Amino acid sequence: MSNFQILNNVDHKDLRIVEAVGQEFGDGIHSCPAYTFEFRDLQVDFPLMLQATEHDGLIPVAVMGFESGENLFLKNSEWTALSRPAFMRKGPFLIGQHQSQEGEEVRLLSVDMAHPRVSQGTEGEAVFQPLGGRTHYLEQRADLLEQIHEGAGHTQRFTQCLADLELVESITLDISLPDGSKNQLLGYSAINEDNVKALSAESLEQLSQQGFLMPLFMMLASLSNMGRLIQFKQQARDANQ
Template sequence: MTAHQLLGSDRHRDLRVRAERGAALGDAVMTSLVVPAEFRRVQDEYPILFRMNQERTDFVALALFGFENGENLFLKGDRWDARYRPLALAIQPFLIGHAAPDSDVRQVHVDTASPRISGDGEGIRVFDGDGRPTPYLEEVAELLGELDAGYRESAAFFAALRQHNLLEPFTLEIELDDGSINRLVGYHAIDEQKLAALGPDALGALHGEGHLMPIFMAVASLGRIAELVARKNQRNADG
């Protein structure tokens, strides 16, 4: 359940947010939405895969944290064991809203049903005593702007992938040290053979449109799968 509200100093003067990490705070997730603009930072830590959106109208990009629903191998108690967290997670419990269904005016909304909303006086204040945004809220607003811009720019990126038929189904089957099998199905990855076969004109166009770098970052990120498997084996060994 969610309960989105337009954020305002009058209504949310005393709002506090729990910014620490934890499964109870919504961090026990297998994947997170990522946008091409952050692929360079994401690929330093996580594999990047692609999947059809819920409406099955287009693809979205996802950072992979585990191999099962609810599994985050980067979450260790109240600590996130990576240098970078995707924007879609870093901004919670806030989100971008619209002034009206057809409006281009962006607004900051808050999900008041989020477990990150503090009800015990703990957490980081969103507004100060005079109703002004705190440095925490100003930082979140910057991240929201970056995520919103990246999301709007991603439509052209996925259109380019479709134009050059650069996505292929990706299925992964891994045998872990304890003999168990983990499978990933329903995902896509960059087709490296088709990428390598593109001519100079196509590559030049992709580069000129800013799409070539995130494509290469997505390809490079698949090297992180071995590290993810190592994390899974270690977690199993630790019980």
């Protein structure tokens, strides 16, 4: 269970964050949210698809495996992809909305003290300097969280526009591995390429003006990574036999 606390240099003066890669640090996930600002980088490695969520509706996700807990880009505690999703890079940090004494909503940096990357010992990156100032590491994470905060709104508008233009279709992928075993990728949606080709000039202009055209084509291009993901799955099966 998460234990978010507002980050401060008194209660968290000795806080460190472990940056190593591994299942034990929460990296064993088969997909994670993706934001439009990172699509250009992520499409090199991951299939970018869409998934319905209870609270946020339809969101883009980077697919890293075929079943729960399976990350095919995690091998022998090493990250093999060229890119790493912002959702994973942010670690235990979050920008939360809090109410000030004046009743105004303010955004404050929080940390999940129950996150497996949190360390109170000597391992990991220090969050605060000895005299209480922010370390360069924390400044980098704060900048990333601001980017995620701003990118989340753009990403939400992007997916809503896709739905409005009827460019989204639910899919079920039946995947046959070279050894004859079969897998299914369920619960995802993708861009309907035929509907994209049929878009009017007006709709294309609308997408372009809102900064949605590049993310749209990055999502389409990313689907070619499904073949590599299948190859990684077969390699993982072979290694475990």
